[in-house]
Amino acid sequence: MVRRGRKTISESFFSDKYEFVELAKNWRPDAITVILNLIWQGYDLYQGDVLSKIDLSQADDQLERDITQTLSVYIEQAKSGFEPFVIRSEWFEMETREPSPARPKQYDLAFVWSNPPNVRIVWPIEAKVLRSDGSVTEYVNEITGNYLTCGYAPFSSEAGMLGYLLKGSSTTAFKNIGTAVPCTLSAHSDFLGRQHKVSDHTRTVPTSERYPVKFRCHHLLLELAQKSDVQKATAKRKSSKKTPES
DSSP states (O other), X not given: OOOOSSOOHHHHHSOXXXXXXXXXXXXXXXXXXXXXXXXXXXXXXXXXXXXXXXXGGGOOTTHHHHHHHXXXXXXXXXXXXXXXXXXXXXXXXXXTOOSTTSXXXXXXEEXXXXXXXXXXXXXXXXXXXXXXXXXXXHHHHHIIIXXXXXXXXXXOSEEEEEEEEOSSOHHHHHHHHHHHTTOOOEEOTTOTXXXXXXXXXXXXXXXXXXXXXXEEEEXXXXXXXXXXXXXXXXXXXXXXXXXXXX
């Protein structure tokens, strides 16, 4: 980690001795499952309201940003209101920043600890569009170049990846991700009916830092291709029907 000399307000006020998963499990033992459930529930709401009703091949500008920030709203809707964290999109990670005026790393989504508030302790999620089940390079780079170097999630022993799969199968995508990292992707016992895997890693922690060495990455693949294909197939069937003769 680069030593910056100057502190942020958050560094001056909030403690860095906590770790998100430890705090969360003090709230309730299944806290990470609660977070993951919120993501899937938010996706179900978003898919029902929006994604199932459009053709993504005709609406793919700024796809990653558009899906992610809208998904954050639906995740917020899925919350009970009693969770000790809030969901935020495009959240800066100040802990691993370069000296000013460099822009800090930024998470696509972050669950930020809020009761009592500590904005340094977050559970982050990175999202990537997978144009096909073989296009996993950018997705993998987030894991190897950021999560496993502690550039991301310095104060959490777990974090997530979202893959927006536009073409192909999740099975093939998971296989390609595991080969490229490399790592073993295993089923999550609480999400056997979802395209959800986990991988366990040993991170490279910068000298003198106390970041968690053991790290679990959650992989959630959202199969968007099927929704678009259904739309196009339905439209094709409708257009092929003959108009009754008058």
